[in-house]
Amino acid sequence: MTVKEILTLGARTVYYNKKFVILFWGMNAAGALILTLPIYYILADNLNNSILGYKLLNEYDFSWLLQIKFLYAKNIGQFPYLLYVLTGIYLLVQNFFVGGLIAVFHNPQKNHIVDFFYGGVKYWLRLTRLLLIVLVLFYLAFKLNDIFGNLITWYYAGVENAMGDFLTRSFRYVFLLFLIGVLMIFSDYTKISLVVNDRTKVLKELLEVIKLTSVNFYKIFTVFVIVALIGGLGAVVYNLLGILIPAKPYYYLILLFVLRQMLIIFRLLIKMLFYSTEILIYKDLTAKVINVQPEEKEVIT
Amino acid sequence: MKFFTLSVLLVLYFALGLVNNELEKEITGQNIEKYYSGGLLKTEIDKVKNIADYLFKVDLEPETHSIKVDEKIVWRNKSRFSANEIYFHLYANAYKSNNTVFSGYYKLAPENRTEFQISKILVNGTKKEFIYVSKNKNYPQDSTVAKIMLGKEINPDDSVIVEIQYRLKIPVSVKRFGRAKGVNFYFVSQWFPKVGVFENGKWICEPYYPYLNFYSDFGRYEAVISVPKNYKVAATGTEEGITFSAKRNIFRFVQNGVHDFAWAASDNFLYRKEKFTRRNGTVIRLDFFIQPGRIKYFERYKNAVKNSLRFFEENIGEYPYQTLTMVDVPRTSASSGMEYPTLFTVSAPLISPIETHSPEKLVAHEFSHQYFQGILANNEVYEAWLDEGFASYAASKIMEKYYGKGLLTFKLAGYYPVYGINFLSYNEIPVIYSIEKIPYNEYDRSLSVYYKNLTLGSIADTSCKLPGRLSYRVNSYAKPELMLYSLERILGSEKMFGILRDYFNKYKFKHPKGADFIRVVQSHTGGGLTWFFENVYGKSALFDYKIKYLKKTKKDSYKLFCERIGDGVFPVDVFIYTSKDTLRKFWDGRARWKIFEFSTHEKVLGAEIDPYRKNLFDLNFANNSFLLSTSYSASLALSANWYFWLQNALINFGGI
Numbered sequence: 032m033t034v035k036e037i038l039t040l041g042a043r044t045v046y047y048n049k050k051f052v053i054l055f056w057g058m059n060a061a062g063a064l065i066l067t068l069p070i071y072y073i074l075a076d077n078l079n080n081s082i083l084g085y086k087l088l089n090e091y092d093f094s095w096l097l098q099i100k101f102l103y104a105k106n107i108g109q110f111p112y113l114l115y116v117l118t119g120i121y122l123l124v125q126n127f128f129v130g131g132l133i134a135v136f137h138n139p140q141k142n143h144i145v146d147f148f149y150g151g152v153k154y155w156l157r158l159t160r161l162l163l164i165v166l167v168l169f170y171l172a173f174k175l176n177d178i179f180g181n182l183i184t185w186y187y188a189g190v191e192n193a194m195g196d197f198l199t200r201s202f203r204y205v206f207l208l209f210l211i212g213v214l215m216i217f218s219d220y221t222k223i224s225l226v227v228n229d230r231t232k233v234l235k236e237l238l239e240v241i242k243l244t245s246v247n248f249y250k251i252f253t254v255f256v257i258v259a260l261i262g263g264l265g266a267v268v269y270n271l272l273g274i275l276i277p278a279k280p281y282y283y284l285i286l287l288f289v290l291r292q293m294l295i296i297f298r299l300l301i302k303m304l305f306y307s308t309e310i311l312i313y314k315d316l317t318a319k320v321i322n323v324q325p326e327e328k329e330v331i332t
Numbered sequence: 333m334k335f336f337t338l339s340v341l342l343v344l345y346f347a348l349g350l351v352n353n354e355l356e357k358e359i360t361g362q363n364i365e366k367y368y369s370g371g372l373l374k375t376e377i378d379k380v381k382n383i384a385d386y387l388f389k390v391d392l393e394p395e396t397h398s399i400k401v402d403e404k405i406v407w408r409n410k411s412r413f414s415a416n417e418i419y420f421h422l423y424a425n426a427y428k429s430n431n432t433v434f435s436g437y438y439k440l441a442p443e444n445r446t447e448f449q450i451s452k453i454l455v456n457g458t459k460k461e462f463i464y465v466s467k468n469k470n471y472p473q474d475s476t477v478a479k480i481m482l483g484k485e486i487n488p489d490d491s492v493i494v495e496i497q498y499r500l501k502i503p504v505s506v507k508r509f510g511r512a513k514g515v516n517f518y519f520v521s522q523w524f525p526k527v528g529v530f531e532n533g534k535w536i537c538e539p540y541y542p543y544l545n546f547y548s549d550f551g552r553y554e555a556v557i558s559v560p561k562n563y564k565v566a567a568t569g570t571e572e573g574i575t576f577s578a579k580r581n582i583f584r585f586v587q588n589g590v591h592d593f594a595w596a597a598s599d600n601f602l603y604r605k606e607k608f609t610r611r612n613g614t615v616i617r618l619d620f621f622i623q624p625g626r627i628k629y630f631e632r633y634k635n636a637v638k639n640s641l642r643f644f645e646e647n648i649g650e651y652p653y654q655t656l657t658m659v660d661v662p663r664t665s666a667s668s669g670m671e672y673p674t675l676f677t678v679s680a681p682l683i684s685p686i687e688t689h690s691p692e693k694l695v696a697h698e699f700s701h702q703y704f705q706g707i708l709a710n711n712e713v714y715e716a717w718l719d720e721g722f723a724s725y726a727a728s729k730i731m732e733k734y735y736g737k738g739l740l741t742f743k744l745a746g747y748y749p750v751y752g753i754n755f756l757s758y759n760e761i762p763v764i765y766s767i768e769k770i771p772y773n774e775y776d777r778s779l780s781v782y783y784k785n786l787t788l789g790s791i792a793d794t795s796c797k798l799p800g801r802l803s804y805r806v807n808s809y810a811k812p813e814l815m816l817y818s819l820e821r822i823l824g825s826e827k828m829f830g831i832l833r834d835y836f837n838k839y840k841f842k843h844p845k846g847a848d849f850i851r852v853v854q855s856h857t858g859g860g861l862t863w864f865f866e867n868v869y870g871k872s873a874l875f876d877y878k879i880k881y882l883k884k885t886k887k888d889s890y891k892l893f894c895e896r897i898g899d900g901v902f903p904v905d906v907f908i909y910t911s912k913d914t915l916r917k918f919w920d921g922r923a924r925w926k927i928f929e930f931s932t933h934e935k936v937l938g939a940e941i942d943p944y945r946k947n948l949f950d951l952n953f954a955n956n957s958f959l960l961s962t963s964y965s966a967s968l969a970l971s972a973n974w975y976f977w978l979q980n981a982l983i984n985f986g987g988i
């Protein structure tokens with residue numbers, strides 16, 4: 032399959048299954064809501080009876096932001112932990128949805144919500160085991176990034192070339208993003224291979240996928256980057272439209288809210304597009320093995 | 333023999349000085365001799381009490397990273413007391429080991445260490461020795477203060493001549509004095525034995541603290557600095573001649589009416605000359621020494637220096653010197669952001685749009701020290717707020733006047749500035765952030781520093797006794813800046829600058845104390861601000877005024893309940909807003925609460941304490957006001973932003 036075919040077919044698959052985006056959106060909206068509540072209570076406590084609230088609708092007040100951070104330092108200090116815990120729960124629930132989604136994408140006849148949930152339940156445990164391994168890999172990637180950072184700091188401590196330092200640090204930054212991309216690819220394809228082949232040995236499957244991707248890296252990475260760029264395009268369009276929405280009166284904020292939700296849904300659709308294209312590539316790359324056997328069987332019968 | 337050579341050299345220089353005046357004329361377009369003598373405006377000469385004059389002959393030897401120095405000091409006893417000993421700051425010894433007061437904050441690796449290697453001390457021609465005096469019990473081995481026993485009394489109006497010969501290795505800089513690592517750049521400050529201040533019959537001479545380092549008397553400084561052929565020299569004072577030999581360039585600098593001398597030498601920095609014309613038509617020579625990689629900042633540096641000069645000349649007082657020198661230090665040097673008489677150091681980020689106010693604010697701050705520390709020479713070790721607080725305030729005013737509001741940025745890959753706020757990042761990757769152009773107030777940085785340390789120490793506390801760096805930063809920089817802002821808001825700008833002008837004129841070329849400044853303020857305000865200095869300066873009071881409620885008691889009658897939550901007292905305006913009008917009340921702010929009962933036919937909307945934010949120390953601006961009708965729009969709108977950022981963060985995390 033060509034890249035173009037993969038993208039069109041992938042997009043079509045997402046289109047036929049667009050209803051599932053509601054689930055992802057719902058999960059995302061609920062997660063963000065839980066995390067927003069503490070911030071909302073802080074703001075309500077601070078602003079609901081204050082003239083400052085009105086002023087803030089029309090202009091920035093950085094002094095006020097500094098005060099909020101200071102006055103509610105205890106609550107705000109706990110926020111990252113809340114975020115990390117909730118992200119953990121989010122990932123576990125997401126595994127459930129992703130298992131269902133891959134199952135449905137893999138088998139176009141099964142696109143009922145029942146199949147989706149059946150797949151979700153069936154594959155949840157193996158996807159979660161994979162998640163744990165992937166988290167370790169991410170940890171190692173960030174450690175590596177740290178080591179690079181320290182090396183750069185050490186080297187440039189005695190060198191005048193600030194531009195060199197900047198370029199090296201930028202390269203490190205891009206490299207980290209690349210590393211994250213590669214790990215995401217490994218993670219996605221292993222999920223796919225676990226579901227498509229209905230296998231349970233997570234580590235073995237991950238190693239297989241690493242082999243498979245390293246051989247077919249160009250195609251896999253190209254599609255990954257193209258889909259990511261389409262996603263980026265969404266952000267660009269959002270920003271262009273966002274500028275058009277006036278900041279006051281404040282009820283325009285409702286319009287902004289709608290636009291933002293459209294962006295979120297678009298981003299989630301892109302996430303689905305990642306999976307659908309990846310399934311197509313995966314099946315295409317492993318087709319020889321799968322397709323050969325039935326053909327032989329046909330010959331026999 | 334040494335002094336014979338020195339005298340020959342000096343004769344040579346005076347001859348060259350004539351040539352150099354021609355050069356000066358070319359730069360400034362004026363006959364400088366008409367206005368200046370020894371680098372100082374002639375009109376100012378009689379205002380300076382020359383107590384300690386210095387003459388240096390210096391050889392820089394880059395091969396060994398060291399200097400060889402002949403120093404000659406004339407110290408005059410201009411007090412009413414006689415002295416039988418003389419104290420010196422030997423600040424280069426702060427870099428001797430990790431047992432010095434200085435090393436309490438700046439740890440010294442072997443490459444950062446150095447100490448004076450003194451070969452000879454003569455007092456009025458008689459051989460003498462330094463006796464080290466450890467003044468800080470925690471650091472008995474500190475040798476940054478020493479005295480010489482004179483063997484006879486130096487009576488009022490007598491003088492003494494001290495000659496010192498020494499070598500000093502220039503270490504890799506850890507802070508201030510030292511050389512850069514990636515390029516030949518030597519920044520030479522804290523480099524010579526400098527006489528303490530003989531005050532009321534006692535020597536004031538404190539060790540070199542990590543962040544506190546100035547206190548000395550005014551005098552005439554002259555330095556003859558010899559460097560290799562390819563080196564340029566930037567220094568305190570006016571360059572009054574260069575001689576070129578086959579292998580060396582010899583620079584001569586002179587400055588009258590200063591209390592310190594610093595210089596820099598490099599074979600790498602670029603030199604640009606400029607001039608600033610005062611309103612009376614006289615000219616100040618501006619010398620810029622800039623790193624080649626930062627030459628793109630030259631215009632911005634120049635504008636920042638000129639704007640700062642203009643601000644001070646218009647609002648505070650005349651810059652009394654002939655020359656002002658700015659040294660842009662390499663990135664591998666730790667000498668940036670320092671101030672010395674007629675010379676200061678700065679540096680700039682690789683990428684820095686002007687809206688970030690960097691390097692402009694740094695330039696404005698370091699320049700401001702020419703006045704607050706250079707000319708108004710307070711004892712920094714005891715009252716650092718008189719230089720750091722005033723310089724912070726002045727720099728903020730300069731930014732407000734010439735540059736408008738700055739915009740918040742956060743940096744990607746350590747260098748690339750992005751407009752907006754980064755609330756949370758993981759491994760340098762922004763997780764919750766907002767990319768937008770958000771303006772800030774110049775004093776906001778001081779607010780954020782203040783919020784980190786509300787109660788440890790007060791502005792009035794002795795600086796060197798403050799517990800730790802944060803307490804020092806808060807009480808020397810942040811709170812004094814906020815205090816001066818609040819004072820300006822209470823008095824109005826015109827009165828405020830009237831006070832600053834008066835303070836400057838009364839105490840220039842002297843050693844003002846905090847009490848002197850307060851006295852000037854009180855004299856301009858009829859003594860009405862005692863409460864202000866008691867609460868804001870004298871103690872670490874906390875301020876929080878709040879409107880507890882505003883309610884309708886019967887038809888057209890209302891009750892407004894104001895509360896003082898903090899222990900700090902600050903008289904406040906109280907405004908009551910109706911649909912048509914504003915009712916203005918005043919509360920002296922002393923009692924724990926105050927109830928205003930009032931009647932009006934108009935619809936009452938709300939009330940506000942301190943509507944002009946005169947009290948920048950108020951810890952909660954939001955509770956200063958109260959609306960009769962609760963409004964959710966602000967908290968909802970702001971939460972909606974937060975909600976969206978979190979939605980994106982979750983999608984990003986969910987990519988795993």
Ligand SMILES: [Zn+2]
Pocket residue numbers: 697698701719720723
């Ligand atoms: Zn300063």
